[in-house]
Amino acid sequence: xxxxxxxxxxxxxxxxxxxxxxxxxxxxxxxxxxxxxxxxxxxxxxxxxxxxxxxxxxxxxxxxxxxxxxxxxxxxxxxxxxxxxxxxxxxxxxxxxxxxxxxxxxxxxxxxxxxxxxxxxxxxxxxxxxxxxxxxxxxxxxxxxxxxxxxxxxxxxxxxxxxxxxxxxxxxxxxxxxxxxxxxxxxxxxxxxxxxxxxxxxxxxxxxxxxxxxxxxxx
Numbered sequence: 351x352x353x354x355x356x357x358x359x360x361x362x363x364x365x366x367x368x369x370x371x372x373x374x375x376x377x378x379x380x381x382x383x384x385x386x387x388x389x390x391x392x393x394x395x396x397x398x399x400x401x402x403x404x405x406x407x408x409x410x411x412x413x414x415x416x417x418x419x420x421x422x423x424x425x426x427x428x429x430x431x432x433x434x435x436x437x438x439x440x441x442x443x444x445x446x447x448x449x450x451x452x453x454x455x456x457x458x459x460x461x462x463x464x465x466x467x468x469x470x471x472x473x474x475x476x477x478x479x480x481x482x483x484x485x486x487x488x489x490x491x492x493x494x495x496x497x498x499x500x501x502x503x504x505x506x507x508x509x510x511x512x513x514x515x516x517x518x519x520x521x522x523x524x525x526x527x528x529x530x531x532x533x534x535x536x537x538x539x540x541x542x543x544x545x546x547x548x549x550x551x552x553x554x555x556x557x558x559x560x561x562x563x564x565x566x567x568x569x
Contacts, residue, residue: 362558367401
């Protein structure tokens with residue numbers, strides 16, 4: 351079956367909170383090259399709090415976990431990333447309303463909802479050196495794989511590859527929005543911290559779903 355039940359997918363949120371907490375130092379190091387270096391600190395704080403709250407909610411589904419994560423980020427993270435990621439996750443959760451499973455079409459809807467949330471709050475476009483430069487190619491690659499008849503797993507793998515390439519592409523960009531934009535041409539040559547955390551998030555979601563899909567009995 352090319353889908354995962356929302357209840358089985360819920361624990362992926364623990365993987366998500368764990369990787370951001372573990373990599374917060376790297377995220378702050380990236381951010382420190384063009385900004386104030388607090389991206390990892392703020393993200394680590396919010397994701398740690400969300401993980402603790404999820405521990406108190408046994409049996410939560412994927413949308414319930416995404417909503418709890420989003421609510422935590424909205425209420426407890428400062429700066430621009432709190433509202434951006436908070437809305438990103440809550441809108442992704444809403445995209446799963448009315449379903450018991452996540453499959454290719456529903457995951458595509460999640461990605462679109464997340465992208466719309468981020469672009470609805472900010473003014474970033476592809477090429478501006480932000481997390482949009484990861485989400486857009488990731489969504490496009492996933493949808494192209496689905497349209498080409500690829501399986502859910504193959505589409506997730508395509509999304510991971512595109513997300514990683516999108517992150518690396520930010521190294522050659524000049525920041526157009528946010529704090530880093532004040533540096534102008536000097537922002538070229540570094541990765542974008544928001545893009546880095548976004549790549550971690552999308553890749554971890556993909557890995558969690560792939561692990562569950564591959565462990566299912568084959569029909």
